[in-house]
Amino acid sequence: MEVTVKLFATLRNGRFKTETRCYxxxxxxxxxxxxxxxxxxxLSLTLxxxxxxxxxxxxxxxxxxxxxxxxxxx
Amino acid sequence: xxxxxGKILRVNLxxxxxxxxxxxxxLAREFLGGRGLGGKMLSDEIRAGIDPLGKENKIFFxxxxxxxxxxxxxxxxxxxxxxxxxNAIASSNSxxxxxxxxxxxxxxMLIVEGRAKEPVxxxxxxxxxxxxPAGKLWGMTTSQVTDALLTEAGDRxxxxxxxxxxxxxxxxxxxxxxxRWRAAGRSGVGAVMGAxxxxxxxxxxxxxxxxxxxxxxxxxxxxxxxxxxENGVTGQGLPAYGTAILVNIMNEHGIYPTNNFQLGVxxxxxxxxxxxxxxxxxxxxxxxxxxxxxxxxxxxVDGEEGGGPEYETVWAYGxxxxxxxxxxxxxxxxxxxxxxxxxxxxxxxxAAAMELYQRGxxxxxxxxxxxxxxWGNGEAIVEWTRKMGRxxxxxAKLALGSARLCEAYGMPELSMTVKKLxxxxxxxxxxxxxxxxxxxxxxxxxxxxxxxxxxxxxxSPEKLDRFTLDGKAEWVKIFQDLTAVIDxxxxxxxxxxxxxxxxxxxxxxxxxxxxxxxxxxLACGDRIFxxxxxxxxxxxxxxxxxxxxxxxLEDPMPDGPSKGYVHxxxxxxxxxxxxxxxxxxxxxxxxxxxxxxx
Numbered sequence: 001m002e003v004t005v006k007l008f009a010t011l012r013n014g015r016f017k018t019e020t021r022c023y024x025x026x027x028x029x030x031x032x033x034x035x036x037x038x039x040x041x042x043l044s045l046t047l048x049x050x051x052x053x054x055x056x057x058x059x060x061x062x063x064x065x066x067x068x069x070x071x072x073x074x
Numbered sequence: 075x076x077x078x079x080g081k082i083l084r085v086n087l088x089x090x091x092x093x094x095x096x097x098x099x100x101l102a103r104e105f106l107g108g109r110g111l112g113g114k115m116l117s118d119e120i121r122a123g124i125d126p127l128g129k130e131n132k133i134f135f136x137x138x139x140x141x142x143x144x145x146x147x148x149x150x151x152x153x154x155x156x157x158x159x160x161n162a163i164a165s166s167n168s169x170x171x172x173x174x175x176x177x178x179x180x181x182x183m184l185i186v187e188g189r190a191k192e193p194v195x196x197x198x199x200x201x202x203x204x205x206x207p208a209g210k211l212w213g214m215t216t217s218q219v220t221d222a223l224l225t226e227a228g229d230r231x232x233x234x235x236x237x238x239x240x241x242x243x244x245x246x247x248x249x250x251x252x253x254r255w256r257a258a259g260r261s262g263v264g265a266v267m268g269a270x271x272x273x274x275x276x277x278x279x280x281x282x283x284x285x286x287x288x289x290x291x292x293x294x295x296x297x298x299x300x301x302x303x304e305n306g307v308t309g310q311g312l313p314a315y316g317t318a319i320l321v322n323i324m325n326e327h328g329i330y331p332t333n334n335f336q337l338g339v340x341x342x343x344x345x346x347x348x349x350x351x352x353x354x355x356x357x358x359x360x361x362x363x364x365x366x367x368x369x370x371x372x373x374x375v376d377g378e379e380g381g382g383p384e385y386e387t388v389w390a391y392g393x394x395x396x397x398x399x400x401x402x403x404x405x406x407x408x409x410x411x412x413x414x415x416x417x418x419x420x421x422x423x424x425a426a427a428m429e430l431y432q433r434g435x436x437x438x439x440x441x442x443x444x445x446x447x448x449w450g451n452g453e454a455i456v457e458w459t460r461k462m463g464r465x466x467x468x469x470a471k472l473a474l475g476s477a478r479l480c481e482a483y484g485m486p487e488l489s490m491t492v493k494k495l496x497x498x499x500x501x502x503x504x505x506x507x508x509x510x511x512x513x514x515x516x517x518x519x520x521x522x523x524x525x526x527x528x529x530x531x532x533x534s535p536e537k538l539d540r541f542t543l544d545g546k547a548e549w550v551k552i553f554q555d556l557t558a559v560i561d562x563x564x565x566x567x568x569x570x571x572x573x574x575x576x577x578x579x580x581x582x583x584x585x586x587x588x589x590x591x592x593x594x595x596l597a598c599g600d601r602i603f604x605x606x607x608x609x610x611x612x613x614x615x616x617x618x619x620x621x622x623x624x625x626x627l628e629d630p631m632p633d634g635p636s637k638g639y640v641h642x643x644x645x646x647x648x649x650x651x652x653x654x655x656x657x658x659x660x661x662x663x664x665x666x667x668x669x670x671x672x
Contacts, residue, residue, distance in 0.1 A: 009349060045323065045533060050636075070532075071323060072312060073319055073385050
């Protein structure tokens, strides 16, 4: 299946901004983070199609996954 | 000197008197400093109903007990006055170095009263205080004034606070600027200085601030610094990208107000993000006094340099005006700083003007040949900001803020304001607790009086469901009270990404020699918040004013991840009032006032 993965802030270093990537059906958020070699400790916010997602959540064809490190501001 | 210097400087511009007064230790204990102490003294010293631009209004420049100490970010001060934007209590916070310098000169606060006959500035060098003519400075932009006064002082280490042309022209959204591009931005505080014919305040101090219990203070500072450095937000995200790191996050959540809150997603957000800013235009970081975070930016565009822009500015001049040209946003930010305008209110007012233009209310012939007020027009935001600062043509109407502008054009519902203060960069239809905080913040539509974005979006200190109502009223109250404490101590709100109430209590106790518990310190926050509420009630505010723009209450979000939601404010306010100890009409009850000694 194809999913769009978006990375932000420091997670882009050595990786990419946005990519359409192929994964096996049943792939979870955590497996994608592992595939991208993003330690869970560096991952603060995970959005699946704009809604907060858990590490064990399974992706489906056409989903958009956005991954953020700890961020703040105001 | 002690962390609380115990001294007030009072300058009356009508009769030219300059007084040194003792600070009441009892008041300092109950209201801490900064926003709290200034708010209490303002409430006590001015009558309800006075003209905020009249000589009866007073303007307080107030440090906190941690200002000028070695506490991380200990350089903050507050400008407290009655707001000419909305008649509510105004307390605008700023960083830079000016606040710490006022403390070094020996003062907890400066109070300015009355009105000078001619333009003046105040010069402070420790005990030497003078009211000096400023006729030749009138009309100058903020950097011109700063350069002129530093030259006149013959001391490059002096610190300058001033207003730009916007404050002189009594723009209701004029800021007070210090150290060139640090702003006490909100509520139109710059117009109060303008109305007093007060162009600037130069300060230079030679004192040193010492904590009451020095070893304990060192330990508290060291522990706080460690937490700030090790925290992902304050140790990495903010230093690397500044506050504009939030652009993509809010956009991905569908709460990034676009085209004056007509939409919640801005397709070109990436082009204006903190990441893009860092990659293309960031020249250096620009930290405030004793700040280990250094979120401040210093950017360069085609040879033009200056401080900022912040997230809120990038949004107000960016998505809110449909603009993806980051160069234009940076230039508009620079014009705001030079004119002395609040970047949130100025950008959001131009966005409102663009919607009035879209709907045919503002007519092309009113533009006097200036760039068209169309979504996405980068030239328009730069030129219309300049015209606002100089009060030229239609720019004079914009300079009064979006509430007055939209009212004048018969469409008050297009003003995205609460209590006439322009809302910041988060659409509350997708963050329910944050919307409740907008509706109840004492100065009006403000994000930094209880930043519910932290738990509802960023997951700090824990992740809350942004669409649930459960527990939100309690969270808002605690965040508002803790923020009132931080705003009164003289340090930066951003420390709260890494520090908790116990850390602030440790710092405060060691600095002052007090022995407050966490609960006692938070009770001070509750007292400070309620004092502000009472000020506003005396000015005629009622529960009806605790609201949000109609669009956010009635029109479902049309697009993105927050699609279909409106803000459920009416379901949240009763619980909030109850938790606050207020009546169903939003009035602090007698037992509540008694408990807080108000």
